[in-house]
Amino acid sequence: MRDRVHSLGYAAYERLLRWELSGTPSHVAVIQDGNRRYARKEDVETNQGYTEGAETTESLLHWCDELDIEEVTLYAFSTENLDRPEEQRAYIFDLVEEKLRTFADADRVHDAEVCIRAIGETEMLPERVQDAIDYAEARTAQYDRLNLNVALAYGGRAELLGAARAVAEAVEAGEISSGDVDVDTVEDRLYEGPTRDVDLIVRTGGDERTSNFLPWHANGNEAATFFCTPYWPEFRKIDFLRAIRTYQNREESWRTTRARRALTLVRALENAEVEQARRVLGRFRDALPSREREALDEEYEAAD
Structure with a gap:
């Protein structure tokens, strides 16, 4: 019985890890x-x-x-x-x-x-x-x-x-x-x-x-x-899936960092360059956490 419970738990954890991977x-x-x-x-x-x-x-x-x-x-x-x-x-x-x-x-x-x-x-x-x-x-x-x-x-x-x-x-x-x-x-x-x-x-x-x-x-x-x-x-396979999750988290962190750098650059530009800068930032926007995306949208609305 214990082995069966352990097996079911392992299978459930493996499915969870697979579901978390993008x-x-x-x-x-x-x-x-x-x-x-x-x-x-x-x-x-x-x-x-x-x-x-x-x-x-x-x-x-x-x-x-x-x-x-x-x-x-x-x-x-x-x-x-x-x-x-x-x-x-x-x-x-x-x-x-x-x-x-x-x-x-x-x-x-x-x-x-x-x-x-x-x-x-x-x-x-x-x-x-x-x-x-x-x-x-x-x-x-x-x-x-x-x-x-x-x-x-x-x-x-x-x-x-x-x-x-x-x-x-x-x-x-x-x-x-x-x-x-x-x-x-x-x-x-x-x-x-x-x-x-x-x-x-x-x-x-x-x-x-x-x-x-x-x-x-x-x-x-x-x-x-x-x-x-x-x-x-x-x-085990779950160890390998956890390793891949580590890689995924690292990639997501990198995307967020690059997006924040792009945002800082855009805010430093002169008004004449804002439209072009917005188009560039649009490629990075989705990598920002939701609160930062919302703040960015509000900032753009106020500038228009």
């Missing part, structure tokens, strides 16, 4: 933290934590497809993880190899038109993992409905350093001039994978840091962040 991010990046701590908590082998975490990853992709999210980047294996015990690394590599091949052949992946890419220093990975990467990328290269980037042997500083070196080499070789270096110049030399900036970073496991993950695409875009305490194998 939009979703285009690109979600996920730091899947806590597999080992989950295993210790449950008193099971460490490898079991990674196995259950991989099942959560599969669920996440299904949720993203349901919500029409266009891009997902998973922090699967960092360059720092290469320092872990050999037995752990071997199991993780086996699991990554298996999942890449399984995803590449899964009907649900092809039905959802998922394009799989690996980003990072993949040449540092065992050959069998590199072969699995090549297989998954080749099998899904024709799709673009949902882009899945898997960060393997990835480090954000290493990515930026590699791009900086590539730009410097191009300048030295005379391929470009230093004065022509711009955002596109750098982006062209980042890891091939992400097709857009990150809107939302999700981190499980309780730590509140982004761990050198996608600094160009996330920090540069001031992505919303959602930190939560469940370990990755425990992460």
